[in-house]
Amino acid sequence: MHEVGIAASILGSVEAEARRRPGAHFQAVGVRIGELANVDKEALAFAFEALTRNTALANLRLEVEWCLRRQRCLDCGAEFVVQKLNLNCETCGSQKTSCIGGTELDVAYLELEEPCVKL
């Protein structure tokens, strides 16, 4: 249950951007979470809502891109999503593959509107 800390870190990134962009209206923050990141989506959504309620970011949406584990074959170079814990290459059957995705815990983007600049 460290989702409150994770949500607070995400909001910290948003607040850092808010300081750089006075007057901007923030609509959404996009995060990428890997299935190996040990973060529960629903607990995160709950923590995010609790932390933003009655604040300037109360209407901020949390958009989660859930990332499955992906491997790259060290023999043939094929990249594939791991199904049913099978780490062997889908293309050539090699057992030599390395993990290239599924551990993400990133703030990817912000959706925002900046005030019109009057010339």
Added chain:
Amino acid sequence: MREVIEKKVLNENDRLAGELRQRYRDEDILCVNIISSPGSGKTAMLERTLASFHQGISLAVLTGDLQTDNDAKRLARYGFPVRQIVTGGTCHLDARMVTRHLDQMGFRGPGILFVENVGNLVCPSSYDLGEAAKIVLLSVTEGEDKPLKYPGIFHRASLMILTKTDLLPHVEFDPKLALENARKIHPEIEYIALSSRTREGFPEWLNWLQGLREKAHQEAAAIS
């Protein structure tokens, strides 16, 4: 409009962990981060481990718990510096806590720093503490399918230690199946089975630590 940010959620922790890693390199400290469920035998293994070293070597333990300094009291009996990190409810240690307590303890290398994380297989795996290796413990009184239920930590750990092997005759636990499950998640994970009660497996564990230390020395020499 969409503004690309692209940064790690835990970038502040990662920054502090990077500073710790540099400090460990500069002072020749081997840091290992020990993670398991509550009650898997982290403290007992550390007690036996500390008892195996002579006083001449520089060792220290940071031990995390939600409440009480019971573990620190147990570990302090071996004459090495031990510090309890009481997290007050937080379910993991982060790089900031480790930095603060390391500063207060005044531990200096060369030596080995054991970080005993809060008993939890989930949250500690997300927080880099600058360690050379994460070590996950699984005791024979748990299920062989733990690696499949908690893939995140088994994916990140360099070593899996099966603990309480003296109980194997009394429990239905198949070590081979547990290791197979761990290697489904992390094919390269190393494996040691031990008992803190009988000391079975301790020579392998101490050798593993020594090997990791030598590897860290070689890497440091390659950098400088």
